[in-house]
Amino acid sequence: MIISICVGSSCHLKGARRVVEQLQPLIAQTDANIELGGCFCLNNCTEGVCVKLDGELFSLQPEDVQQFFETEILRRLSPT
Ligand code: FES
Numbered sequence: 001m002i003i004s005i006c007v008g009s010s011c012h013l014k015g016a017r018r019v020v021e022q023l024q025p026l027i028a029q030t031d032a033n034i035e036l037g038g039c040f041c042l043n044n045c046t047e048g049v050c051v052k053l054d055g056e057l058f059s060l061q062p063e064d065v066q067q068f069f070e071t072e073i074l075r076r077l078s079p080t
Pocket residue numbers: 006007008009010011012040041042043044045049050
């Protein structure tokens with residue numbers, strides 16, 4: 001799984017760093033092979049911090065990270 005957090009200026013101002021800081025320990029709790037990285041502007045600057053998860057774009061506020069982790073990341077990790 002590849003997660004890219006936009007670190008462009010708009011997303012930076014909306015809290016990209018806090019999103020990364022909150023995601024890191026959550027990801028570390030899993031044994032999954034998750035690659036967390038930064039990327040430049042994804043042309044989705046209007047909402048929150050833009051996060052790309054396996055090619056799908058999300059817009060997060062830093063306070064949404066826990067829920068995003070549970071509903072998107074853990075869901076993809078668990079076999080259905
Ligand atoms: S600065 Fe993040 S999507 Fe544009």
